[in-house]
Amino acid sequence: MPERYNPAEFESKWQARWKEADLFKTVEDSDKPKFYGLDFFPYPSGAGLSVGHCRNYIPTDVLCRMKRMQGYSVLHPMGFDAFGLPAENEAITTKSHPEPMVHKYGLNYRRQMDLIGVSYDWSRSFWSSDPNYYKWTQWIFEQLFKSGLAYRRLAAVNWDPVDKTVLADEEIVGGRAERSGALVEKRFIPQWFFKITEYAQRLIDDLDTVDWPEGIKQQQRNWIGRSEGCQFQMEIAAGQDSPGEGLQIKERTPVFEVFTTRIDTVFGMTFCVLAPEHPLMDQVVKMACREHARRIEEYREAAKRLSENDRLATTREKTGVFTGLYAINPFNKQQVPIWIADYVLATYGTGAIMAVPGHDDRDFEFATKFGIDVVPVISPGAGIEPPLPFVTKDGFLINSGSYTGLAVAEAQEKLGIWLEDRGLGQRKIQYRLRDWLISRQRYWGCPIPIIHTKDGEMEPVPESQLPVLLPSVESYAPGDDGSSPLAQVAEFVNCTDADGRLGQRETDTMGGFACSSWYFLRFCDPFNDKQPWNPEIANYWMPVDCYVGGAEHAVMHLLYARFWTKFLHDQGLVKATEPFQRLMNQGQVLSYTPFRKPRADEKLDIGEDGILITKEEAAKLPKDQVFYKWVRMSKSRRNVVTPDEVVAEHGADALRVFLLFVAPFSQDVQWNTESVTGAVRFLNRVFRLVDELLPFYNREWHAYIDMYEATGVAKELRRRTHQTIKKSSEDIERFAFNTYISAMMTYVNELGDLLKKAEDTPEFKLAASEALESLILLLAPAAPHSGDELWEYIGNQGFTFELEWPTFDPALAIEDVVTIAVQVNGKLRDTLELPAGVTNEDIEAAARASSKVAQHLEGKEVRKVVIVPGKLANFVVA
RNA sequence: GCCGGGGUGGCGGAACGGUAGACGCGGUGGUCUCAAACACCACUGGGGGCAACUUCGUGUGGGUUCGAAUCCCACCCCCGGCACCA
Numbered sequence: 011m012p013e014r015y016n017p018a019e020f021e022s023k024w025q026a027r028w029k030e031a032d033l034f035k036t037v038e039d040s041d042k043p044k045f046y047g048l049d050f051f052p053y054p055s056g057a058g059l060s061v062g063h064c065r066n067y068i069p070t071d072v073l074c075r076m077k078r079m080q081g082y083s084v085l086h087p088m089g090f091d092a093f094g095l096p097a098e099n100e101a102i103t104t105k106s107h108p109e110p111m112v113h114k115y116g117l118n119y120r121r122q123m124d125l126i127g128v129s130y131d132w133s134r135s136f137w138s139s140d141p142n143y144y145k146w147t148q149w150i151f152e153q154l155f156k157s158g159l160a161y162r163r164l165a166a167v168n169w170d171p172v173d174k175t176v177l178a179d180e181e182i183v184g185g186r187a188e189r190s191g192a193l194v195e196k197r198f199i200p201q202w203f204f205k206i207t208e209y210a211q212r213l214i215d216d217l218d219t220v221d222w223p224e225g226i227k228q229q230q231r232n233w234i235g236r237s238e239g240c241q242f243q244m245e246i247a248a249g250q251d252s253p254g255e256g257l258q259i260k261e262r263t264p265v266f267e268v269f270t271t272r273i274d275t276v277f278g279m280t281f282c283v284l285a286p287e288h289p290l291m292d293q294v295v296k297m298a299c300r301e302h303a304r305r306i307e308e309y310r311e312a313a314k315r316l317s318e319n320d321r322l323a324t325t326r327e328k329t330g331v332f333t334g335l336y337a338i339n340p341f342n343k344q345q346v347p348i349w350i351a352d353y354v355l356a357t358y359g360t361g362a363i364m365a366v367p368g369h370d371d372r373d374f375e376f377a378t379k380f381g382i383d384v385v386p387v388i389s390p391g392a393g394i395e396p397p398l399p400f401v402t403k404d405g406f407l408i409n410s411g412s413y414t415g416l417a418v419a420e421a422q423e424k425l426g427i428w429l430e431d432r433g434l435g436q437r438k439i440q441y442r443l444r445d446w447l448i449s450r451q452r453y454w455g456c457p458i459p460i461i462h463t464k465d466g467e468m469e470p471v472p473e474s475q476l477p478v479l480l481p482s483v484e485s486y487a488p489g490d491d492g493s494s495p496l497a498q499v500a501e502f503v504n505c506t507d508a509d510g511r512l513g514q515r516e517t518d519t520m521g522g523f524a525c526s527s528w529y530f531l532r533f534c535d536p537f538n539d540k541q542p543w544n545p546e547i548a549n550y551w552m553p554v555d556c557y558v559g560g561a562e563h564a565v566m567h568l569l570y571a572r573f574w575t576k577f578l579h580d581q582g583l584v585k586a587t588e589p590f591q592r593l594m595n596q597g598q599v600l601s602y603t604p605f606r607k608p609r610a611d612e613k614l615d616i617g618e619d620g621i622l623i624t625k626e627e628a629a630k631l632p633k634d635q636v637f638y639k640w641v642r643m644s645k646s647r648r649n650v651v652t653p654d655e656v657v658a659e660h661g662a663d664a665l666r667v668f669l670l671f672v673a674p675f676s677q678d679v680q681w682n683t684e685s686v687t688g689a690v691r692f693l694n695r696v697f698r699l700v701d702e703l704l705p706f707y708n709r710e711w712h713a714y715i716d717m718y719e720a721t722g723v724a725k726e727l728r729r730r731t732h733q734t735i736k737k738s739s740e741d742i743e744r745f746a747f748n749t750y751i752s753a754m755m756t757y758v759n760e761l762g763d764l765l766k767k768a769e770d771t772p773e774f775k776l777a778a779s780e781a782l783e784s785l786i787l788l789l790a791p792a793a794p795h796s797g798d799e800l801w802e803y804i805g806n807q808g809f810t811f812e813l814e815w816p817t818f819d820p821a822l823a824i825e826d827v828v829t830i831a832v833q834v835n836g837k838l839r840d841t842l843e844l845p846a847g848v849t850n851e852d853i854e855a856a857a858r859a860s861s862k863v864a865q866h867l868e869g870k871e872v873r874k875v876v877i878v879p880g881k882l883a884n885f886v887v888a
Numbered sequence: 889g890c891c892g893g894g895g896u897g898g899c900g901g902a903a904c905g906g907u908a909g910a911c912g913c914g915g916u917g918g919u920c921u922c923a924a925a926c927a928c929c930a931c932u933g934g935g936g937g938c939a940a941c942u943u944c945g946u947g948u949g950g951g952u953u954c955g956a957a958u959c960c961c962a963c964c965c966c967c968g969g970c971a972c973c974a
Contacts, residue, residue, distance in 0.1 A: 014926095225892040229969060232891060237973075270974060283974095321972095328972085358973045365974085371889090372972050442973050564969075671912070673900060676893090678967080685900080688912050694927085749902070752911035759911090831907040836955040838907050862941095876954050882906050886954045 015693035017661025021795040025124055033811055034129045036085050038550070045082040046551045047074040048533070048590075050559025050567070051091040051138075051526045054115035056100070057645035059122040061669065061681060062599035064653050068666050069596065069675055069747050070558040071128045075791035076742050078129075079815035085551050087533040088123065088130040090116040092139035094522045098454035101486045108454045108486070109139060126653050126662050127794050129811065134536045138456075138525035143532065145477035146542035147525055148459040150574065152470040153581055155460070159205040162468065165447065169197035175488045176451050196314060199492060202449035202458060202518060206573045210234050210441040213572055222593040223676070226564045233565045235442025239271035240426050241360060242435025244282060244337040246297070247345055266290050266337075269359035269440055272403075273429075274421040275366040277410035278387035279339050280377065281347045282364050283330065286313040287356035294333055294348070302334035306350055313352045321352055328353050328376045339364075340434050341425070342411060351376060359440055367399065374399035385409060388418065446570060448520050451494040453486045455519030461505060463513045472508045478515070494518055526567055527574040530554050530589055542583070549585045557590035560598070568593070594745055597678040600640040601649035604628035607635050624648055640680050651681055663793035664689040670792055671751035692751075693796055695758050696789065700800050702765050703782040707804055711779035718773040723764055727777040728822050730760050731784050735818035738788045747792075754789055761785070784816045832857040833884040834866040850877040857883040 028034065049070050052063070074086040092112045101108040116137060123130060136143050154160040167176050172192035176199070206213075214234050217227045243265040268282060284290065286309060295303045309331045313321070330351030337348050346365075353372055354363050367377035367384040377384055388405040389396050396405070403418045413421050429435035449458065457478040459471040471478055481502040483495045496502055496517040507513045528542070534551040535543035568590070575589040604627070605620030612621065620637060628636045643650045656665045668689035673679045708714070720728050734757040741750035761781055768774060782804065790797030790810035797810040830842040830853055840862040844853065854875055857863055863885070870887040877883050 223892090225969080228892055232970065235973065239974080268974085272974075323972090326972090353972050353974095355973065363974050370974070372974075375972090440973080561968075671900095677901090679900080682900090682913085685913055691927090692912085698927095748900095749911080752902075755911055829907075833906080833955070836906090836953095841907060874954060876906090878906060882955090884906080884954055 015661065015663070015690060015697050015796060017657075017663060017795065020799045021127070021657075021662050024795045024798045025127065027798075028129075028809070028811075029124075031809070032133075033809055034086070034131045035133055036087070036131045037083055038547070039083045040550060042081060042083045044085070044551055044555075045074070045077040046085045046554045047077065047556050048086070048530055048554045048558070049088065050557075050563060051089060051529050052119060053091045053094055053096070053522070054112060054119045055096060055645070056111075056115050057650065058115075058118050059653055060599070060643045060650045061653055061656060061665070062643045064126055064665065065599055065669050065679070066558055066560065066596045067123060067128050068126065068669050069594075069745065070556065072666075072670065072747060072750075072791040073556060073742055073745075075129055075794065075811060076739070076815060078811060079787070079791070079813060081814070085533065086130055087134040087536075088120075088128075088132070089134075089136045089529060089533070089536075090119070090138065091522060091526050091529070092116065092137040093455045093519075093525055095452070095454075098452060098486060101454065105485075107482075112139065113137065122653055125657055126665060129794070134533055136532070136536055138522075138529065139454075141477045141479055142537070142539065143529075144456040144525065146532065147456045147520065147528070148471070148476050148478060149473065149542060150528060150578070151520065151524070152459055152473070152476075154204060154577065155468075155470050157577070157581075159208065159577065160202060160448075161205065162200055162202050162449075164198050165201040165203075166196045167199050167201065169195045169492060171195055176492055197492065199451070201447055202516075202520075203445040204448055204573070206446045206570070207441060207443050209573050209576055210236070210443050211439075212576055213443075213569065216572070216576075216588055220588050220591060220593070222590075223561075223595060226561065226568070226593060226595065229564045230569060233443065233569065237271050237440050237442075239269055239438060239440060240273040240422075240429055240435055241267055241269045241438040241440075242273075242340065242429050243267055244340070244362075244364070246294075246348065247336045247338055264290070264293070266362050267360040267435070268362045268364045269438065270364055271440075272366065272369060272422075273425045274407060274413075274416075274418045275369045275387050276339065276341050276364065276425060277407070277413070278366040278368045278385045279344075279346055279364045280367060280383040280385055281349055281373075282337050282362065283349045283351045283354045283376075284333075285354040285356035285361040286310045286350055286352050288350075288361045291350075294335060294350075298334045302332070305331045306333060309350055316352070328372070328379055330376065330380065332380075340429075340432075347382070349376075349380075357444060358442065368396075369399055369401055371399055371401060446523075446573070448524055449518035450521050451488055451492055451517075452519055453480070453483060453488075453495040455521065456525060457496070458516045458518050458520055460516040461507045461513040462516065463507055463511055468516075469507050469513070480519075523567060523570045527570045528578070530557075530571070531575075531578070531584060545583055545585075548583075552584055552586040553589055553591045556592045556594065558594045558596065561595040564595075595676055597673065597676050598642050599651075600678055600680050601643045601647070601651065602638050602680065602682075603641045603647055603649040604636055604638055606631055607637070622647055643681070651683065656683065656686060659683075660686045660690050661693075661795075663693060663796045667692060667751055667792055670747040672748070674748055675745045692755055692758070693793060695762070696785070696793075696796065697800070699758055699761055699765075699785070700782065700804065703761070703778050703785075704804055706768070706775045706778035707782055708775055708779045709805065711776045711783075714772070715776040715780060718776060720773050720777055723767045723769055724771065724773040724777040725826075727761075727764050727774070727781055729825065730757060730764070731777070731781045732818040732820075732823040734788065735784060735816045736820075736823055739815070739818070742791065751792060754785075754792070757785065757788075786810065787813060787816055828880045830857070830880070831882045832860060832863050833882065834863060835887060836884060839863050839866055846880065848880070850879060853877055853879075853883050857885070 047070050049067055074084050078084045097108040097112045100111060138144065151160060169176060170192050214231055214236055217230060245265050291310065295306055298306060328351060330349045333348045333350060335348045336345040338345055353376065354361065365373040367373040367382065368386045369388055374384065384398055386396050386398055386400065387407060387409050388400055389408045390405045405418055407413050407416050407421050413424065416424065426437040457480060459476060459478045461469045461471060463469060481496065481499045483499055486495055488495060489497060494517040503515050503517060505513055505515050531543050531548055531552065534548040538544060571589050576587055578584050579587050604623050604625060606623050608621055641647060653665060664686055668686045671689065734753055737753040738750045741753065786797055786800045787810060794810065801810050824846065826846045827843050828846050828848065830844055831838055832840040832842060840860045842856050842860065844856060854877060867885060867887060872885050872887055874886040875883065
């Protein structure tokens with residue numbers, strides 16, 4: 011007899027029954043509308059799930075459960091992103107294979123997800139490290155390769171000279187390796203890339219077709235970084251060190267190209283800059299006189315030594331060297347000095363710029379430091395001397411030959427046409443987005459299915475030979491030269507290609523983002539061994555209707571997955587052009603974490619203001635040495651609260667209700683275990699209320715309720731029921747889970763009040779029966795264990811998951827008394843209870859009749875009366 | 889610097905341009921109890937008042953409106969992201 015919410019008694023019982031009944035198995039029914047609800051593919055870590063992860067999974071679960079009850083075919087799968095560095099590093103340390111370890115972690119995740127009652131269809135689950143899965147990751151790689159969208163080239167990578175390994179950007183903190191603390195160097199190693207840049211425009215355009223948080227869309231647009239401008243040629247003239255008269259042109263050289271978004275300022279160009287890694291650099295050195303050549307070489311060496319991080323630090327003072335060479339501005343034939351400076355990036359645009367210090371902050375800083383001329387060519391208005399650097403585009407050209415006087419936009423247009431007419435350049439759209447570096451010289455990833463033939467060609471491994479399996483290796487550590495551990499395995503490397511010729515296998519593996527770029531397609535048809543998925547099935551489920559996860563994947567994962575989906579669409583493999591129709595980001599769960607002030611001999615990393623300590627340490631230290639901050643829960647901070655402990659203390663449903671209620675879904679929350687008691691009390695009240703309603707319960711209420719015109723308390727009861735059905739359905743749909751729970755709380759409070767006025771009439775009993783069932787069903791997605799327990803307790807069969815979601819009747823939800831606010835000059839003076847549908851005239855009359863209102867109208871002239879039907883009356887007095 | 893998202897009681901947060909503070913936490917008082925816990929009931933934004941009431945209140949300053957937490961302009965602060973991208 012559940013007089014109280016007593017989770018220990020029934021939560022695991024229901025979880026066992028759900029499993030027994032295979033309740034969450036996906037039912038594919040093409041006659042029904044479909045709903046695909048998906049959580050981000052988690053990487054299973056040894057620390058297990060925290061309540062922070064639950065904040066992701068529970069809301070998605072509530073939505074999916076409601077959709078299922080509303081009659082949708084629901085796909086709600088979960089699997090594991092198993093490849094990756096953390097597992098590999100752990101494998102290196104423990105000298106054990108990463109696979110069983112990740113498996114163990116994944117199973118622990120699953121245990122915890124089951125513990126909090128999430129309705130995943132585990133029959134569709136897979137690990138991305140399973141050959142049956144990564145076979146198809148390789149297959150997609152080959153399609154990209156065959157389409158010319160996967161290629162290999164020499165590229166600079168982050169090299170850790172102590173650990174002798176290539177590092178991901180995320181593994182570098184302040185120019186040093188996170189693990190070894192070594193200064194990171196740049197190394198040039200052949201790398202595999204995907205040509206995501208080819209899809210740049212579509213990746214921008216199609217953002218308009220998806221329902222995503224505006225912030226995430228904007229981050230993607232910024233990342234892709236489209237800019238419109240002009241690219242044009244500059245000729246190099248070799249001459250003396252000082253410009254001007256007496257300059258002798260020794261030889262004509264190949265031109266270099268520059269890209270600019272401000273062609274309108276081209277008459278203000280007083281120098282140009284090449285990146286130290288510019289392809290023309292060797293030629294420049296040759297052309298320069300000996301002294302300059304020496305300085306250029308020195309500068310290039312210094313630039314090479316700088317870590318990417320240091321180099322990109324915007325606070326750094328600008329550096330550069332003059333080459334002694336000059337380039338010719340095609341617009342006015344003037345010669346401008348060519349400098350080399352690392353503030354120009356080789357990887358963007360052409361790696362060279364025209365520098366206009368009068369109208370660009372960076373060029374201005376450089377010119378001022380090196381004493382280069384600054385010429386204003388844009389003015390905000392006639393006769394106005396622009397304050398330099400003047401970078402806004404609001405203005406007119408000055409000192410610009412025949413273009414003087416034109417507005418910026420107009421000049422850009424005309425100058426672009428001028429370039430195109432003479433074949434010197436063209437208007438161009440430039441993207442900041444770079445190609446996606448996919449290769450890793452690491453063991454624990456999906457092998458790249460390529461064979462290098464003796465003739466130096468690259469061939470995809472024949473489809474019949476896929477998957478290329480990860481071999482077993484002696485050591486998981488990368489080689490001294492940074493090569494993959496796979497390169498040590500002769501049996502793996504030496505192979506034959508499709509024609510039987512000897513060849514060498516590619517030993518790079520793919521970064522984990524490849525695996526997570528298509529898993530949502532595999533969930534549609536997870537065990538197909540003939541193709542990655544059956545297109546018909548994928549077209550039924552795709553796109554994902556609601557995709558839920560943390561905002562930290564705003565760019566990388568989401569951009570890559572979009573790119574692959576578009577490519578797969580182009581290949582005719584799926585109709586969808588976007589993978590995720592709606593995206594939601596949950597807020598983080600923060601933990602109140604102690605820090606201490608650093609001692610005199612300790613220094614803090616940039617951005618830190620204290621040293622992390624444990625609660626025990628905090629208790630021992632003097633109070634003025636300790637301070638607390640709200641920071642994200644993480645294993646390394648030792649501030650994690652696990653669902654296990656909360657479930658043990660308060661129950662899974664209480665945890666679910668609490669997390670839903672505590673704050674709006676996308677907002678960060680400050681974890682406070684005591685507050686869970688609010689959810690416990692609420693569930694207790696629900697159980698008690700069910701007991702109180704039970705004596706009135708008639709299982710057949712549905713058949714009879716419409717035979718009575720409800721009046722009085724019964725009518726009020728039905729009204730509240732139908733209002734709550736409406737509110738909770740809408741709130742769940744729009745991810746307003748906090749107000750959904752609060753609506754349920756209000757409903758429970760009001761049912762309690764109404765029960766005190768219980769009547770022994772059939773209409774009341776029927777209304778109470780409707781309320782009782784609605785209460786249980788509306789609450790079931792949030793508190794599914796309690797829902798099923800109560801459903802059984804009131805004498806019914808089956809699972810709430812398989813029952814029909816209540817529908818609301820607008821006629822029943824309507825109020826028959828309205829509260830009218832009466833204002834005088836916008837200030838509330840009285841409220842009136844009037845029958846619904848009251849006329850404006852009656853409202854005004856009733857309002858004037860109010861003594862409280864009359865007080866404020868006395869002796870004053872009413873100039874205007876504003877009536878909002880059914881809501882408000884406002885008297886405007888002089 | 890740029891791009892997003894926010895500033896509402898002691899706290900978490902509600903609120904189609906129309907009664908600010910729903911719902912919950914915490915607090916105060918009470919009921920139950922030998923007692924405590926639980927539970928239940930009442931009160932709980934600030935000032936003034938015995939009270940009816942009144943007045944001030946949604947980061948700051950302006951504006952639009954009969955009426956602004958909500959719309960517009962300027963600014964301040966906090967959080968997240970990007971950061972020499974020409």
